[in-house]
Amino acid sequence: MLTLSTDFGSPYPAAMKGVILQATDTRLVDISHDFPRQDVRATAFWLREVLPYFPPAVHCVVVDPGVGTDRAALVVRVGEHAIVAPDNGVCLPVARELAGEGDVIEVFEIEYDTPDSATFHGRDVFAPTAAAVHETGVGSLQDTASLARADDYVDLTFPDPTVSETGASGEILVVDGFGNVITNVPGDAVTGVFGQQVRINGEPVQVQRTYAAVPTGQRLVTVGSHGNVELAVNQGRGDEAFHVGPGDRVELSY
Numbered sequence: 001m002l003t004l005s006t007d008f009g010s011p012y013p014a015a016m017k018g019v020i021l022q023a024t025d026t027r028l029v030d031i032s033h034d035f036p037r038q039d040v041r042a043t044a045f046w047l048r049e050v051l052p053y054f055p056p057a058v059h060c061v062v063v064d065p066g067v068g069t070d071r072a073a074l075v076v077r078v079g080e081h082a083i084v085a086p087d088n089g090v091c092l093p094v095a096r097e098l099a100g101e102g103d104v105i106e107v108f109e110i111e112y113d114t115p116d117s118a119t120f121h122g123r124d125v126f127a128p129t130a131a132a133v134h135e136t137g138v139g140s141l142q143d144t145a146s147l148a149r150a151d152d153y154v155d156l157t158f159p160d161p162t163v164s165e166t167g168a169s170g171e172i173l174v175v176d177g178f179g180n181v182i183t184n185v186p187g188d189a190v191t192g193v194f195g196q197q198v199r200i201n202g203e204p205v206q207v208q209r210t211y212a213a214v215p216t217g218q219r220l221v222t223v224g225s226h227g228n229v230e231l232a233v234n235q236g237r238g239d240e241a242f243h244v245g246p247g248d249r250v251e252l253s254y
Contacts, residue, residue: 002058002059002134005032005062006122007035007063016123019128020131023128041158042174042246058138064088073109073126074109075133077141079098084126084129086126110146161185168186169249170185171247173246175239175246179239181244182224183228194207200221200251207221207222208220208222211233217235218233219238219241220233229250231244
């Protein structure tokens with residue numbers, strides 16, 4: 001299996017698929033081609049939440065604001081998975097999530113000639129490399145002539161929240177397509193107060209297990225499928241109701 005994740009929309013991913021299918025008859029699975037444009041951190045978050053549900057695969061990820069520059073291109077191996085991506089940190093959070101007990105994250109740099117296009121490395125660098133990795137086998141990356149082990153690469157980590165007996169201080173990581181505001185505050189911070197109120201940035205808000213536990217259009221605090229505290233609105237947009245967006249601070253108090 002080979003998965004594709006980009007911020008390209010359409011039709012650019014079709015060219016990548018054409019390149020891959022000329023080299024391999026792998027099963028292609030689209031994760032998304034609508035990740036926030038040029039947003040490496042948001043893409044890294046969603047990959048961390050989605051890819052661990054897949055069986056062993058090669059994952060081709062292209063969210064690449066530095067395309068055409070001297071940024072490196074990487075293949076990251078962890079367990080039976082390989083991630084082909086630009087060297088901007090996008091694949092490191094999910095690599096850590098994929099790592100099982102005893103798994104080592106190995107990073108290889110892709111050595112390639114000048115691509116046909118300086119603006120479409122997804123087609124000219126990452127797609128052919130992903131196909132080659134699939135055909136070679138994840139376990140044989142060290143024998144691939146176009147790959148060299150890399151010790152220096154861009155990492156990406158998410159900020160840690162501060163949790164205390166009186167609340168938590170954190171940051172908004174992403175906003176999903178429904179407008180749900182996903183924070184870095186762990187859900188444990190509110191699981192003991194379902195049905196009660198907390199204060200979010202000083203304003204009282206109900207804490208509930210489900211969106212429908214409050215009237216339509218009302219704000220709430222809940223725990224999302226990702227396990228983090230989420231600011232939401234029943235059948236509405238939490239980002240608009242709470243007037244926040246990615247990178248903003250969030251203060252939760254009891």
